[in-house]
Amino acid sequence: MEVKKLPAHVLTTIGIGSVYPVYFPENLEELKSILKSEKVYIIGGGSNTVLPEKIESKIVSLRKFKKIKIKRNSIILGAGVSLSEVLKLQIKENFSLFEIFAGIPRATVGGLVAQNAGAFGREIKDFLEKVVYLDLDSYEVATLKNFSSFSYRKSPFPKKGVVLETEFKIEKDNHVKEKIKKFVFFRLSKQPPFYLQTAGSTFKNPLGDSAGKLLDLVGMKGFKVGGVKFSEIHANFCINEKGSFEEFKKLISIAKERVKEKFNVELELEVKIPR
The missing domain is CATH 3.90.78.10 (UDP-N-acetylenolpyruvoylglucosamine reductase, C-terminal domain)
Structure with missing residues (x-):
């Protein structure tokens, strides 16, 4: 398993903190091994994380969990896929999904799901078909298809388990590029x-x-x-x-x-x- 020492400004968008060892599991077995032996904090793109100078948890990134598979009416995305990668794919393939999040820096699919991120009256749970996760009690892979436990900026994760991959409903949209630009400009006008x-x-x-x-x-x-x-x-x-x-x-x-x-x-x- 790759381990790198990284400063806070690389790990988070706010950049507060010091330097931390970060673990990059390449597969499910490596992820299980560190979860079983250490107290862990799973970090995505760090767009909503503030790091203390010292933390007890080992920081783990799922950056290498990058699966992408487009189906007829849905898309499967690994937890480590970035929001920017999805938006570029939306423009290339002309489908609607994450345009409401355009302009959020460095977000990842796993992080968006774990927080049940939302904007403009919609939330991640509105697009979800299923979440595949590693159960933290059994250390077995499980699937969630009922999202009644999701609420405003809350999901069962990471308490229930670690998000590995997700499947989202998608719709054809030949105007998605213009919509992405609109949401980016809106954020630029209202936010820092x-x-x-x-x-x-x-x-x-x-x-x-x-x-x-x-x-x-x-x-x-x-x-x-x-x-x-x-x-x-x-x-x-x-x-x-x-x-x-x-x-x-x-x-x-x-x-x-x-x-x-x-x-x-x-x-x-x-x-x-x-x-």
Whole structure:
């Protein structure tokens, strides 16, 4: 199994943290071996992960799980396939699937499924046909076809198991390239520029409300702690300007306290923090 020491800015889009050994299993047996012997954190493209300076878990990437197979009305994708690879394939083959996620940097299929990522009123579970995963109790490969356990930004994974591959419904769409461009431009107009180090939405939206709006109303737009701040464009996006994990923790703590005090709303983190 390949092991590389990689810095936080390579592993995550926000780039907070230090340098970590990362394990790259090439097959199911190598993945099983490390899961059985170590406490593990499965990392995708790191678009919604903030790494502490030190973590107990071994970081494992499924980057080598790259299966792609197009069927008549569906597509099978390995957990390590990137969002950008799928979007390029959509343009080449003219089908609709992930265009609503266009512009999210470095996301992977496994990460999108595990978080039940969503945008513009739709979620990953709306496209799913099945999820093939490694069960963490039996260490056997299992299949999930009922997605009632999925909810807003939540799925049974990784608690239930490690996503290996997925099958999604697809539809023919000769205008998908234009739609992808539209969603990219929309994100550019409403969110911080892609070249900044950010982990996307910091907090989940409370039921019937907007985390960004609440943060804006309590003065968090542009609010800074050391080298980490909330964006002046969108108050729910943290931006790393050579900051530390401790500064990030302090910033989100202040934000949560202010929103709780003014609106009696408990904000819940959307970003993942491994332990």
